[in-house]
Amino acid sequence: MKFKKVLRTAWEGLMLNKVRSFLTTLGVIIGVASVIVMLSVSAGTEAAIAEQINALGANLIIVSPMRGVPGAGRTMMIADAYAIEEQVVGIDGISAEQGPAPQIVKGNGITLESIAVIGTTADFPNVRDYAVASGAYFTADEDERKAKVVVLGAGIAKDLFGDTSPLGQTITVGTVKLTVIGVMEAKGMVSDVDYDGRVYLPINIVFQKFMSEMPIGGDRVRTIYVKADSQENIPSVITQITALLSERHDVSPSQPDFTVQTQQDIIATQEATTAAFRDLLAWVAGVSLLVGGIGIMNIMLVSVTERTREIGLRQALGARASDVLLQFLLEAVILSLAGGLVGVGMGVGGSYLFGMFGGMQTAIVPGSIPLAFGAAAVIGIFFGYYPATQAAKLDPIEALRRE
Amino acid sequence: MSKPLIEIQGMTKVYGMGEATVHALAGVDMTVEKGEFVAIMGHSGSGKSTLMNILGCLDRPTAGAYIFDGRDVSRLSKNELAEVRNQKLGFIFQSFNLLPRLSALSNVMLPMLYNMEEDISDEDAEKRAAASLQAVGLGERLHHQPNQLSGGQQQRVAIARALVNNPPLILADEPTGNLDSRSSVEIMEILHHLHKHGATIVMVTHEPDIAEHAGRVVCVKDGKILSDGHEGNNPCLNKRMA
Structure with a gap:
């Protein structure tokens, strides 16, 4: 058949x-x-x-205090960030970041409750691939002399000032009056973080005005973002950072009080x-x-x-x-x-x-x-x-x- | 004289083992010439069904020879037997055994589906099936399904199916057992007609008046042939008449 x-x-x-x-x-x-x-x-x-992870920035290395280690959260200082910036070879920039408790933001007669405040160093837009849409980001000099300036997330700018330009306006963050010098481009939600709903301040003003009353001191950083100058240099940069911070923190590189991760690690x-x-x-x-x-x-x-x-x-x-x-x-x-x-x-x-x-x-x-x-x-x-x-x-x- | 179509010598069929042994056939000799119309009679349990199954190559004898159409088929493999059934045998069953929901034409085409000798194209198969149905007077009902046909018509479809591969032997197992007397006459007329035109037919029946149609009546009892012929003293015929 x-x-x-x-x-x-x-x-x-x-x-x-x-x-x-x-x-x-x-x-x-x-x-x-x-x-x-x-x-x-x-x-x-x-x-x-x-x-989303790529949206955090390219060739990014993320240095943060080791979680779950007693005292580790206290050891990473802004000085560590500066040390990395000065001593590590093969990097394109660093951005130290610190975020105090959410604050009330007032401006143009409008009050916004519970707004995330992020203190960063001047290289933040470059390191995080997050451009300024209008105005400018603060400079390292402005950061160092604790200039009272602020850059608004796109959403905050719209909420406070609508379609008019916020540049040159004064807003109040918590109790601090700040001049708006820039507005970031719209970025949206990345890994559950609403970048547009935040305000960006020089990290030193954050230390001075928002963190100084904390018992553990005001110049600790939450995260140091390091941008390698190329994909190939990432391993070398990681090695250098690990060695540098271990020495500065007086810990063994095999048992550090910090973590050094790449986006690939996070993706994995x-x-x-x-x-x-x-x-x-x-x-x-x-x-x-x-x-x-x-x-x-x-x-x-x-x-x-x-x-x-x-x-x-x-x-x-x-x-x-x-x-x-x-x-x-x-x-x-x-x-x-x-x-x-x-x-x-x-x-x-x-x-x-x-x-x-x-x-x-x-x-x-x-x-x-x-x-x-x-x-x-x-x-x-x-x-x-x-x-x-x-x-x-x-x-x-x-x-x-x-x- | 040409060789007989069927030659059976010393055929036995034993079922079971040890003490439960049943001799369904206990040494049967029988010859059927080409063109004969033979009726096999006997009570249930006489062995006539076993004989019919072996004649139909559905079963193999325990011992003895079965020369069919010049070939000993008693020791063939199952696949070889299937081929013999397809090529050389046409079955007519008591309960017609048509596939429901298939048209008369498709039912008649079935044997050609399993024809290994020649690969029959669909068109040829349809033509041959239609011709076969025409021959049994159902040329008008090619596309009827079995449930749209009377019992007599269904049995005619079955006869058409039995004829479609042009087999040398037609085996009819109680062909009128499920039919009223008018349809029975119809079917017997067709079988007569086939016989007149040279077909060899072996038919099992327990009805004497149906057996009368055959030129020869073989009476089986207890696995043996009791009488063979058409004499008036045939025990199977007499018993019924008495």
């Missing part, structure tokens, strides 16, 4: 019971669709994370988290494919029982065991492949819908389509084989006698 003819016979067999055939494929449809949707959601999430951490999530989803999808396969096996077994007489008749008319085997195996494979096909369609469509209306970034992974389709085919063969052997080993005399 020619393969094409068996294929047609199998197809006709399925078409005799369209509703059942469709219901049988549902499990595979759902399994395949969820594989594709889940992979595209997690790929989208990863892409979003990578984008984030990716490990999403990978765990994705693995979980992959298991869920795998299980639903398995259940779909068992569903096919179930229905095929029922079908073989119901069609025992048909099988007996086909044998009497000259069908060999292999013909019967192939017919029923192909029925199962057609079911699972059809399920795979519909599932791919629904998965791709579902991914788009999730992206558009689900508030999630999705990216269809091209490899997931052949993967899901292949999985469906394997499932059809695997779970269709047993029922097909049951059909093939029927004795024609017994089968014809069955009611």
